[in-house]
Amino acid sequence: MTKLEQQHLAVQVPFKSRYENYIGGKWVKPTAGKYFENITPITGKPFCEIPRSDEADIEKALDAAHAAAPGWAKTTAAERAVILNKIADRIEENLESIAVAESWHAAATRPAYPRTSTSVLSAATMLFKATSASS
Numbered sequence: 001m002t003k004l005e006q007q008h009l010a011v012q013v014p015f016k017s018r019y020e021n022y023i024g025g026k027w028v029k030p031t032a033g034k035y036f037e038n039i040t041p042i043t044g045k046p047f048c049e050i051p052r053s054d055e056a057d058i059e060k061a062l063d064a065a066h067a068a069a070p071g072w073a074k075t076t077a078a079e080r081a082v083i084l085n086k087i088a089d090r091i092e093e094n095l096e097s098i099a100v101a102e103s104w105h106a107a108a109t110r111p112a113y114p115r116t117s118t119s120v121l122s123a124a125t126m127l128f129k130a131t132s133a134s135s
Contacts, residue, residue, distance in 0.1 A: 024064035031056040
């Protein structure tokens with residue numbers, strides 16, 4: 001029996017085996033092609049790989065952000081509210097997987113899981129409130 005099973009953490013969440021950088025609206029491999037093993041402190045074993053980004057990746061991200069800035073600056077408060085509401089909706093739709101990922105990251109066991117879920121849901125609520133205030 002694994003530590004996760006012993007602690008009743010048999011939640012099945014579809015984590016990918018490898019993640020990429022999200023730059024300029026696309027998932028891209030790290031420039032040098034290197035990855036870290038993302039190890040959960042709960043089991044001490046890797047559960048996915050994440051990019052080992054370097055200066056070149058940061059430059060790509062900065063270039064993409066600078067390229068997007070003029071368009072974002074022209075976005076009205078109402079349009080931004082719609083975008084933030086969509087983000088909040090996605091957080092709510094993926095509440096369980098986000099909470100599990102954060103619990104695994106922080107080595108939280110099942111008793112901490114409800115608090116993590118509440119924290120993730122609070123983030124979505126803050127986005128909703130922010131967009132309501134700007135309307």
